[in-house]
Every structure is written in C-alpha cells, then in structure tokens.
Amino acid sequence: VTPQVSLLLAVCxxxxxxxxxxxxxxxxxxxxxxxxxxxxxxxxAYLEIENHSDQALTISHVSSPQFGRIEIHExxxxxxxxxxxxxxxxxxxxxxxxxxxxxxxxxxxxxxGANVAVGAPVTIEFHDDANxxxxxxxxxxxxQEFSE
Amino acid sequence: MLISRETIAFGFVLTAFxxxxxxxxxxFSGPRDLPEHATLLxxxxxxxxxxxxxxxxxxxDQSSFAGHWSLVFFGFTHCPDICPATLQQLAIARDRIAxxxxxxxxxxxxxxxxxxxxxxxxxxxxxxxxxxxxxxVTGDPGELRKLTSALGIxxxxxxxxxxxxxxxxxxxxxxVNPAAEFRAVFRAPHKIENFVADVPRIVNIS
Numbered sequence: 001v002t003p004q005v006s007l008l009l010a011v012c013x014x015x016x017x018x019x020x021x022x023x024x025x026x027x028x029x030x031x032x033x034x035x036x037x038x039x040x041x042x043x044x045a046y047l048e049i050e051n052h053s054d055q056a057l058t059i060s061h062v063s064s065p066q067f068g069r070i071e072i073h074e075x076x077x078x079x080x081x082x083x084x085x086x087x088x089x090x091x092x093x094x095x096x097x098x099x100x101x102x103x104x105x106x107x108x109x110x111x112x113g114a115n116v117a118v119g120a121p122v123t124i125e126f127h128d129d130a131n132x133x134x135x136x137x138x139x140x141x142x143x144q145e146f147s148e
Numbered sequence: 149m150l151i152s153r154e155t156i157a158f159g160f161v162l163t164a165f166x167x168x169x170x171x172x173x174x175x176f177s178g179p180r181d182l183p184e185h186a187t188l189l190x191x192x193x194x195x196x197x198x199x200x201x202x203x204x205x206x207x208x209d210q211s212s213f214a215g216h217w218s219l220v221f222f223g224f225t226h227c228p229d230i231c232p233a234t235l236q237q238l239a240i241a242r243d244r245i246a247x248x249x250x251x252x253x254x255x256x257x258x259x260x261x262x263x264x265x266x267x268x269x270x271x272x273x274x275x276x277x278x279x280x281x282x283x284x285v286t287g288d289p290g291e292l293r294k295l296t297s298a299l300g301i302x303x304x305x306x307x308x309x310x311x312x313x314x315x316x317x318x319x320x321x322x323x324v325n326p327a328a329e330f331r332a333v334f335r336a337p338h339k340i341e342n343f344v345a346d347v348p349r350i351v352n353i354s
Contacts, residue, residue: 037225037232039274040265044228071312075229077336081302082230082319086312103337108228110312143236143277 025053026092026128028136033122035140036112043067043116045107045124047136049090050097058129059090066122068111075103118142183349185334185342192329192354198294200259200287203271208285213328217254217351219343220322222301224262224315225274232278234319234338239279241343251348254323259295260286261303261317299330323350 031047051057062070072087087105092098100106107124116122118140125135182188195210202208219238223231238256246253258275260266263286266274271284286292296303303317321343323332332350334342 034228037228037274038277039270039272040225042226042228044232073229077230077319080318080320080336081316082227082336083306083316084227084229084314085306086314102233103230106229108312143232 023052024134025131026051026057026126026134028124028126028134031124031136031138032146033109033124033138033140034143034146035118036109036116041110041112043109043112043140045070045109046100046102047107047124048097048099049092049126051092051094054094055130056094057092057131059092060127060129061089062107062127063125064109064123066113066116066120067109070110070124071108072105073108074105077103116140181349182353183332183346185339186323186332186346186350187335188332188350188353189330192325192327192331193298195324195328195330196294196298198291200285200291200295201268203268203275203284203286205268208283208287210328212283213257213324213326215326217252217326217347218257218324219254219347220257220259220299220324222259222261222296222303222317222319224260224317225266225270226262226312227314230319234321235275235278235282237338237340238321238343239282241340241347243279244340244344245347249344249348252351254347254351256282257324258282258284259292260284261292261296261301262305262315263287263289263292323347325354 027050029048029050031045033045034043036043059072062072064070072090073084074087075082075084090098098105120140121137122140123135123137125133127133195213197210200208202212221234221238223234235258242253242256245251258271260271266286268284268286271286275282275284299322301318301320303315306314306316319336321334321338322330323334325331331354
C-alpha cells in the first residue's frame with residue numbers, strides 16, 4: 001500500500017465519519033413506570049434523561065396518552081422530614097445526565113386510564129422546548145419487582 | 149517432687165472445664181445485643197389517648213397497639229415515591245423476620261397524615277396492596293394531632309397549586325411495644341436490612 005493510497009483511505013474514513021447523522025440531542029433510558037397505587041390511583045416513574053447537545057435544554061412538560069396528567073416532582077429528605085415538590089420544568093445542562101430515582105426526582109402520574117395495569121404498554125412524552133417531542137414506550141411494572 | 153500423669157491429666161480437664169464455663173458465662177450473662185440502626189428510648193413512653201379509625205372503619209385507639217409489637221409509619225396514599233417505598237420495605241422486612249429470625253413478627257401500621265383524602269375505604273385498597281396484616285389508620289385531624297404530637301411527628305400540608313397538594317411529614321418509623329408504649333425509632337434513610345437486624349434486638353432487649 002503506497003502512502004498515496006493510505007492517505008486516500010484516511011480521507012475517505014474521515015468523510016464517512018463526518019457524514020454520520022448526529023444522534024438525538026435528548027435520550028431517555030432505564031425508564032420504569034410503576035403500577036398506579038390502589039386507593040389514590042397515582043403512579044411514579046423513574047428514568048435517566050441525558051442531554052447530548054452543547055446547549056442546555058428545558059423539558060417544559062411531560063405527558064402521556066395513558067395518563068390524565070404528569071408532573072415532574074422532587075422528593076427531599078432533610079432532618080427526617082420528607083418533602084415533595086412539583087417542578088414547573090426541568091433544565092438539563094449541556095452534556096449532562098439527570099437521574100430520576102426513588103427519594104429524588106421522579107414523575108408523578110395522575111388519572112391512569114382503565115387499561116393501565118402491570119405489563120401494559122405506556123408511552124411517556126417529554127416536551128423539549130428546543131427540539132420538540134421525545135417519547136418512550138415501556139411496560140408498567142409491579143412495585144414488588146422494584147423493591148430495594 | 150514428681151507429678152503423676154493422673155495429676156497432669158486432671159489439670160488439663162479442670163482447665164478445659166473452667167475455660168468452657170467462663171466462655172458460657174461471658175456468652176450468656178453479658179449485655180444483650182443492642183440495636184445498631186434504631187434508637188432505643190431510655191424509657192418507654194406510653195401512647196396518649198386518641199380516637200381514630202382503622203381501614204375497616206372500626207375504632208383505632210392507643211389500646212389497639214396492646215398485645216403485640218408494631219412498626220408505625222406516617223404517610224399518605226397520594227405520595228407516589230417515598231411512602232409506598234417505605235411501606236414496601238417494612239412489608240419485606242416483616243416477611244424476612246418471619247422467615248429468617250426467631251422473633252415476634254411485628255404488625256405494620258400506616259397512619260395517614262392526609263385524613264382529608266385518605267378515607268378508610270381509600271386506605272383499605274392501599275394497604276392491601278402491600279400485603280396482609282397491614283393496618284391503615286385515619287380519622288379526625290384533631291385526634292391525629294394527639295398521637296403525632298406525643299410522638300414528635302411533624303406533618304404539614306404544603307402550598308397547594310392545584311388539587312395535587314403534598315404533605316411534608318416525618319419519615320421515621322416508630323416501634324411500639326405490646327404495652328402500647330413508644331419504645332424505639334428508626335430514622336431515615338430506611339433499609340430493609342436495618343429493620344431485619346434491629347427489630348428482633350429491640351424485641352429481645354425489652
């Protein structure tokens with residue numbers, strides 16, 4: 001292989017790499033939607049949301065065809081007192097991952113549809129002000145499967 | 149002076165017996181295991197008189213705690229995160245105590261700090277989800293305050309922007325003994341292992 005051919009191959013590789021479509025700026029992973037609680041009917045969801053872009057993104061609201069309303073919440077425990085607050089929106093810094101987990105940030109899902117039960121598919125839609133809608137579909141999990 | 153073989157053998161037997169006796173004495177007469185995660189009250193505190201309802205709508209008062217150990221948690225059914233997780237931890241811990249430890253199995257009691265929404269019927273559906281023999285308690289807010297004030301349990305309705313208000317509340321787990329007395333407390337964060345390890349110790353030491 002001559003130096004000229006090597007150079008040509010390297011240039012081709014560079015062109016191919018640069019021509020790859022960029023990944024989505026926002027990804028949702030490890031999402032767990034727990035079954036609605038009997039009595040109150042509210043449910044919770046945990047997930048990881050990552051901003052791959054070089055600018056901060058704002059999730060203005062979250063929705064689902066299977067639930068009447070979804071709020072972004074944060075639980076905080078200080079001095080043995082638990083406080084849960086609704087967040088009007090979620091700002092995610094550039095190249096940053098935000099983890100929604102038990103005892104911390106979580107989604108609170110209200111007014112579940114009649115078909116929302118363990119194993120049923122549900123779609124959660126995250127409304128990103130800059131890039132539009134990011135949706136993810138998963139199956140409802142039993143709380144017993146998600147103990148710690 | 150010569151020492152006979154019999155004397156030496158007797159000396160060995162005596163030493164072994166004495167050592168064994170000393171081991172048994174230390175093992176069984178020393179202080180019993182203290183809880184490592186819960187705080188044991190220096191002196192048990194009797195529960196005050198109060199009059200609430202259980203999830204069947206039947207009266208639930210201080211005498212309802214008599215005759216058995218109880219793990220008491222304060223929460224509300226519209227809490228999607230911490231309250232169900234804690235109740236689930238308690239239920240799992242109780243199952244593990246029943247299966248793994250030779251100790252009295254405690255009752256689990258959820259006292260609602262949201263009596264406005266948590267009716268007995270709501271609590272009945274809710275507690276059944278976490279297993280059998282869990283009692284939900286609700287009722288008149290004034291009666292609820294009698295119990296929470298005596299136990300040092302804080303709770304307060306948070307500023308409501310819509311109908312999904314929340315309740316700030318203490319998330320300790322109170323241990324009540326069969327004499328209906330406040331005996332010990334588990335502080336947050338809660339772990340199943342902590343309950344499994346310490347509940348039998350609290351029961352045994354009391």
